Amino acid sequence: MAKPIFSYANGEFVPSNDLSINVSRDMLGTFRGYRIFTSCRTLNNGIVFRLENHIERLIHSANILKMKLPHEAPALREIILRLVNKNSSTGDMLLQIMYSGGSPKPGTMVPNEPAHLYILASPLKSAPDIWYKDGISLASFIHQREWPEVKLLSYIGAMVANQTVVQHHNADDALFVSPLDNDTILEGTTFSIFAVDKCDHVFTPPLDGKILDGITRKVILDLARTNHIQVAEQPIKLTTLHKIKEMFFASSTRNVVPVVRVDNQIIGNGRPGQLTSRMGALMQSYQESYTNQ
Numbered sequence: 001m002a003k004p005i006f007s008y009a010n011g012e013f014v015p016s017n018d019l020s021i022n023v024s025r026d027m028l029g030t031f032r033g034y035r036i037f038t039s040c041r042t043l044n045n046g047i048v049f050r051l052e053n054h055i056e057r058l059i060h061s062a063n064i065l066k067m068k069l070p071h072e073a074p075a076l077r078e079i080i081l082r083l084v085n086k087n088s089s090t091g092d093m094l095l096q097i098m099y100s101g102g103s104p105k106p107g108t109m110v111p112n113e114p115a116h117l118y119i120l121a122s123p124l125k126s127a128p129d130i131w132y133k134d135g136i137s138l139a140s141f142i143h144q145r146e147w148p149e150v151k152l153l154s155y156i157g158a159m160v161a162n163q164t165v166v167q168h169h170n171a172d173d174a175l176f177v178s179p180l181d182n183d184t185i186l187e188g189t190t191f192s193i194f195a196v197d198k199c200d201h202v203f204t205p206p207l208d209g210k211i212l213d214g215i216t217r218k219v220i221l222d223l224a225r226t227n228h229i230q231v232a233e234q235p236i237k238l239t240t241l242h243k244i245k246e247m248f249f250a251s252s253t254r255n256v257v258p259v260v261r262v263d264n265q266i267i268g269n270g271r272p273g274q275l276t277s278r279m280g281a282l283m284q285s286y287q288e289s290y291t292n293q
Contacts, residue, residue: 005093006086008079008119013086016121021100028101028111035153036061037098040215041124041253043287046084048095049252051077053215061150062099062115069099070114083119092124094253098153127254132280135260135272136172138249139165140238143176144186148210158189169263177238178210185236186210188249191257192217195236196246196275206233216250223282229275241265246273248280255287256280 004015021030028034038054048054055073062069071079080095087093099115141161146154161174175193178184186205187193192214194204202224207213224231241247247259247267256279258272 003089005090005121005123006083007121008083008117010116010118013083019118019120021116021118025103026100026116028104028109029116030100032101032109033152033154034065034067034101034111034115035098036065036067036151037096037153038151039094039096039252042084042093042095044290046088047290047292048080048084049287049290050215050219051080053218054097055080057151057213057215058097058099064147064150067099067101068111068114070117076117079117080119083121087121090121090123094122094124096120096122124253127257131172131254131257132272135258135270137169137261138173138175138188138259138263139169139171140177140185140263141165141174142179142182144179144210145176145212148186148212151212155189161189171261171263175262183237183239185238187212187214188251191249191251191254192220193236193249193259194220194247194279195241195244196248196273197243198245199230200245200275201230201232202275202279203232203234203236205236214250216252216255219283219286220250220256220279223279223286227282229279238262238265241267244268246276248272248276250283255283 006013007016007019009019023030038058040054041049043049055076098118102111102113102116104110105112143157166174174189176186178186194202196202205211221231241262245268249257249259258276260267260270
């Protein structure tokens with residue numbers, strides 16, 4: 001019999017198949033959407049990739065939303081590492097770490113207690129190989145996430161986009177476009193977006209309060225600068241996509257994925273570009289040598 005994978009439920013380590021939330025004790029999380037989360041992966045025999053960044057972002061998100069947490073950073077780190085250790089025979093894992101609002105004081109929406117911590121652990125599943133070989137297509141969708149700087153659990157925009165424009169354009173996923181001008185690309189449903197111009201300069205939307213400060217976004221920018229690739233944070237417009245040479249997205253679980261079409265606009269020559277491939281190789285090399293826990 002295969003050894004069960006363990007998760008964490010508000011103070012207890014439990015088999016992942018048994019992980020559940022007591023709705024009556026989590027009215028603010030379940031019915032009011034008062035939740036934050038982050039998704040991270042393990043690699044190289046149980047090292048959590050960029051763990052400190054994920055913890056920092058959770059705490060930052062909680063501060064923005066005035067959410068009281070039951071743990072300081074060191075205690076949360078210890079719980080995560082204990083969970084990884086309990087699953088040491090599993091291989092690379094996906095960890096989805098969530099703080100949920102708990103119960104309110106009677107007749108209010110004021111939390112009666114600190115948020116509850118849940119961590120769902122599962123085997124890491126890779127994106128299809130063909131994504132990296134041939135690239136993917138994206139469909140534009142007019143939407144800006146609520147509280148963009150916070151990683152909330154509301155994915156209504158992504159859900160609607162994937163059932164409408166993604167299917168209409170026979171695409172693989174969606175890009176959010178600002179409702180202020182119906183032109184400025186913000187971010188993907190679960191990823192940061194990058195473009196490459198004809199001078200082989202990489203650019204990505206700026207941190208202007210309208211997108212998430214993605215952890216893999218940070219890594220890509222650092223890797224580019226370290227390897228003497230010119231990068232800039234500047235707007236990307238739908239109406240200028242015909243001028244760019246390459247496009248790719250980056251996320252914690254899928255790394256660097258080439259984008260070869262947005263709506264009906266072919267990107268570059270319609271194939272993954274050389275700089276995109278180089279960024280993918282740099283990311284892979286960085287992860288293979290990653291040891292910082």
